[in-house]
């Protein structure tokens with residue numbers, strides 16, 4: 001086990017650090033964050049990777065799925081997260097439609113994440129069928145993370161958010177996808193929504209670090225969505241989510257207290273108000289008392 005002791009100087013996490021962690025059997029930690037303040041909190045908590053996931057389409061923008069989020073929106077959030085980071089590796093999701101047409105366009109879009117938003121890795125959904133494209137992007141000096149299993153950008157093809165890799169044929173497909181990503185040279189691969197046994201087999205088979213979400217404990221690391229961890233999703237959690245705090249309850253209580261304090265004139269207090277300097281106050285009182293005297 002490796003827990004960086006509090007106060008110990010932390011080092012910048014790079015794509016090389018992820019491989020070293022796999023070799024040392026040290027768990028890789030990853031959380032999503034989509035803006036400056038949350039990215040800063042995640043970084044300061046010592047998490048290795050901040051993922052600006054396209055899940056922000058739902059958590060931040062209120063869409064039903066990830067399909068409508070645009071590259072401009074993803075760049076905007078990635079830039080904000082970048083400003084919050086010191087040590088964590090910044091990974092950004094390439095949104096649906098930004099790498100599905102031509103390879104040239106995919107490389108151009110990937111380079112925007114690096115050049116305009118400071119991403120260090122771009123994430124692309126899909127296995128074997130994306131291997132050539134991934135090589136092209138890596139050739140352009142852009143590290144790529146793979147993402148296989150339950151890939152949310154394929155929700156309409158999958159017919160919903162369903163656990164993948166349940167039949168023998170599906171397990172074989174997943175193994176092929178993982179090996180293809182490994183050979184293409186991805187920096188890490190996300191394994192989402194697959195049986196624990198399959199994730200364990202993939203993790204043992206490939207040299208690439210695997211990062212699981214709903215894929216059991218044998219992966220080289222774990223990722224969760226910030227809003228799931230803190231109960232900020234307004235929906236019941238998936239089976240794999242562990243809620244570490246109830247931020248919704250905390251925020252609701254704070255907001256209701258604010259409203260009640262304003263309504264009952266208890267906010268702001270005198271201590272929360274600015275005051276005139278003594279001399280100005282004295283001069284003002286003289287002026288006001290003269291005015292009162294003239295009115296009499």
Ligand code: KIV
Nearest residue numbers: 032053054055190223
């Ligand atoms: O968009 C996202 O948050 C993700 C994680 C679930 C891996 O892709």
